Amino acid sequence: MKLKPVNIFLFMCLAFIVFSSTIYIKPYILNKYKKNPQLIESSEGRLVWQKYNCQSCHQLYGLGGYLGPDLTNVYSAPGKGELFINAMLKTGTPKMPVYHLSEIEQTRLIAFLKTADASGSADPRNFTTLYNGMILAK
Ligand code: HEC
Structure with a gap:
């Protein structure tokens, strides 16, 4: 045929x-x-992340601006985590502006960083590079 x-x-x-x-x-x-309410909250958090353009100074998986540190694993980093992020957002530092976020924005932002953290590790020392140049993050 x-x-x-x-x-x-x-x-x-x-x-x-x-x-x-x-x-x-x-x-x-x-x-x-x-x-999955965590997923809803974190996707709202991503909108907060975009609204305040955190990526202009911070990176996720190494991508973003380089004024501030990579935030992919800040949620689970030893000595950091939720309370630390909360404090950082409320007080800022001479290099990091205070955004005067509402409670709900802050909760959502933290949910977003929690999901980012759960997605893998952004520390390049833990990466395995494959023969074709692709990277396996742990
Ligand atoms: C103008 C650049 C800039 C912007 C925009 C910015 N930050 Fe930062 N941020 C910094 C710098 C610089 C530091 C490091 C603090 C220091 O050394 O003073 C920091 C530190 C942090 C830390 C602590 C990280 C660590 O591992 O110690 C968190 C959490 C954080 N920022 C979250 C945010 C979030 C969320 C936003 C968006 C609402 C944001 N930042 C927007 C510059 C920025």
Whole structure:
């Protein structure tokens, strides 16, 4: 049987629709967002992070500005964590501005940093470099 170009085109369109709808519908089918309040809070926290442009001075996984330290693992760093971040945001330092965040913004921001921390380690000393240059973070 000879494949007609129009059939190939229609097949590709169908594949595109099925693939796209699967990707966008899947989280709702799995009910991922409803089940996990931490995830909702941290995605709101990401918006706070973007609103105040923390990335202009800080990095996540080494990407961002270099005035302040990398914050990927600040949540679990020894001697730091939630109380430390709270204090840092409230008082600032001569190099780090005070943002006068509301309580809710601050809670969300910390939830975001907690999720970032849970996603892996940003310390390059723990990275394993693969033969193709990709990096496996622990
Ligand atoms: C103008 C640049 C700048 C911006 C913008 C900024 N910071 Fe900072 N931040 C710093 C600097 C610099 C330090 C290091 C403190 C010091 O040495 O005085 C710091 C330190 C911190 C620390 C402590 C990190 C550690 O490991 O000691 C946290 C947490 C932090 N910032 C969170 C934030 C958050 C959240 C935002 C966004 C609301 C933000 N920062 C925006 C400059 C900035």
